[in-house]
Amino acid sequence: MIITVTLNPAVDEEYVVPEFRPGGWFRASETNRSAGGKGVNVSLILSQLGYSSAAMGFLAGFNGEFIRDELRKKRITTNFVHVRGETRTNVYIVDEIGHVETGITESGPYIPEGALARFLNNYDRMLTRAKFVYIGGSLPPGAPQDIYRELVVRAKNKGIVTLVDAAGPSLMEALEVGPSIAKIDRRFINQMAGISLTSLDSLISLVSKVHEYGVEWATTSYRAYGEVFFTPKGVYLAEFGRKGLVSMFGAGEALMAGLIVGFIEGMDVEDVIRFSMACAWEDALHIEKGVSSREKVEDLMKEVTLEKIS
Numbered sequence: 371m372i373i374t375v376t377l378n379p380a381v382d383e384e385y386v387v388p389e390f391r392p393g394g395w396f397r398a399s400e401t402n403r404s405a406g407g408k409g410v411n412v413s414l415i416l417s418q419l420g421y422s423s424a425a426m427g428f429l430a431g432f433n434g435e436f437i438r439d440e441l442r443k444k445r446i447t448t449n450f451v452h453v454r455g456e457t458r459t460n461v462y463i464v465d466e467i468g469h470v471e472t473g474i475t476e477s478g479p480y481i482p483e484g485a486l487a488r489f490l491n492n493y494d495r496m497l498t499r500a501k502f503v504y505i506g507g508s509l510p511p512g513a514p515q516d517i518y519r520e521l522v523v524r525a526k527n528k529g530i531v532t533l534v535d536a537a538g539p540s541l542m543e544a545l546e547v548g549p550s551i552a553k554i555d556r557r558f559i560n561q562m563a564g565i566s567l568t569s570l571d572s573l574i575s576l577v578s579k580v581h582e583y584g585v586e587w588a589t590t591s592y593r594a595y596g597e598v599f600f601t602p603k604g605v606y607l608a609e610f611g612r613k614g615l616v617s618m619f620g621a622g623e624a625l626m627a628g629l630i631v632g633f634i635e636g637m638d639v640e641d642v643i644r645f646s647m648a649c650a651w652e653d654a655l656h657i658e659k660g661v662s663s664r665e666k667v668e669d670l671m672k673e674v675t676l677e678k679i680s
């Protein structure tokens with residue numbers, strides 16, 4: 371079973387507003403309300419690719435009910451601990467013309483110690499049936515900064531493949547215990563380096579350091595439509611075309627879902643990269659999050675450009 375962990379899920383409200391700018395009044399040309407948060411998105415995309423999963427984390431209030439219903443409609447197992455308050459709403463404005471995206475996120479409900487303990491108990495129980503654990507997104511208030519580290523250790527002790535997709539101190543803590551795969555937020559890499567990394571060489575030398583912790587695969591974005599993959603077979607730069615792109619919102623999770631499928635199906639390194647890039651690309655071709663079909667993803671795979679750079 372694949373487990374996705376989202377400690378801070380969200381209801382995503384997307385508004386398409388051509389030529390949006392701060393300070394103006396606009397009418398959205400399109401709106402889209404969806405269940406979100408990184409792990410929730412990954413579970414939804416996995417189901418579009420034909421894989422069932424169990425989604426875990428915390429939910430609260432009406433938004434929490436909405437997310438649970440959306441997941442259940444897709445036959446995704448839900449194992450969330452309920453907390454007081456309201457699961458956050460995140461607002462995104464997509465300007466199709468300027469290709470600019472603006473986001474406003476809430477911090478999420480407070481997680482008391484008792485709820486955390488219940489979650490960890492559930493997590494341990496779910497691990498007995500898991501072969502892959504995805505852990506992603508920001509931490510809600512009250513969650514300790516080393517929680518991802520703890521989740522990776524518990525899964526690794528059972529020989530389960532782990533993927534961490536985060537930023538900031540929670541990612542740093544998790545990297546030290548060597549998750550199998552890490553998606554490293556580009557802005558965070560700049561923060562690690564203390565400067566904005568513009569050259570591919572400096573990016574490679576910095577990310578290569580995470581291999582020292584035992585991370586087998588690491589990936590980070592490079593330029594708008596590219597991704598650098600650090601794999602056991604070398605470093606690759608992968609890119610997809612720009613034509614027809616509507617919104618990159620959620621494309622990161624499509625990339626992650628593709629990677630998980632590639633791993634589970636035992637694809638070779640280059641196919642894992644092509645498949646995950648094609649998932650992200652297909653996701654970016656429409657406003658709705660997720661991929662339209664596996665067939666469409668497979669069609670795009672051939673058009674992903676891939677270069678082995680070291």
Ligand SMILES: O=P(O)(O)OC[C@@]1(O)O[C@H](CO)[C@@H](O)[C@@H]1O
Pocket residue numbers: 378380381382405406407408411460475506507508509619620621622623
């Ligand atoms: O605040 P976080 O947890 O880092 O990111 C949350 C989020 O922006 O990530 C997804 C898109 O990547 C959205 O579904 C969700 O609103």
